[in-house]
Amino acid sequence: MLYKKFLLCFFCFCLCFTIAFSYVALRHFVNSGDTVESICRIYQLPQSVFLDWNQSDSSIRLTPGMVVTIPFPSGFVYRVSEGNSLSWISCAFFSDLNTIASANGLKFPYTLRIGQEIFVPYAEVGRKFFNEPDKLLWPVYGEISSLYGNRIHPITGLKSFHAGLDIAAPEGTPIFASASGTVTMAGENGGYGIMIEIESATQKYRYGHLSALCVMVGQRVKRGDVIGRIGSTGDSTGPHLHFEVRNQKNQTLDPLSQLPNIKNIYPKH
């Protein structure tokens, strides 16, 4: 009888757990010899997901006894900010609205509150990229706020040359690798704020003003991997991505000349 009661309670607990949570945050105690790669292997977790959960604005240092978080299933969390709809969040992750709604137990009309956590399963991220094989991938879902070329600097008010393309998006919006390559820089870099530099065989790409990093120096990243989150660090007047393309002579190029047409970048709402 006691056994049956236990089974019933356990069943109810599992049911509640399933309904209430879209993911479970497991804890892993770091052992000596653990590396980011070895922990990711144990839990079959993509490195970008592990680093998104456990790294902030500087490189992660694993020390024995330290506790790291392992999300199950694998995925990213987005915290709702003012004006965000579920439709917008699904676009920001280039994912499918209905899949995100069901992953979070949300029913139409999907009313969200500021600060609410929306879980985006890893398997769904990037499924709706507009992918032109000969072009770069748009690194973020947002609005172009400043073009490459001469402009009046938003902070100094002086004429200056803008070496990249600015794309405005809310803090925490995921940033994707526009091209595959090796991470050569990840951290604070003066006016760029928290910055990532990724080097491919022919070009370098800089992603500036981030709030968080999902990559480490030396890591190989694939086109479309999540590499960080939008922020406003360094010389910045609001949350945006400064996206820069450099050739082998370290000369900057206009990113718009290598990106797909702006009319096609986002999935249909």
Ligand SMILES: [Zn+2]
């Ligand atoms: Zn810029």
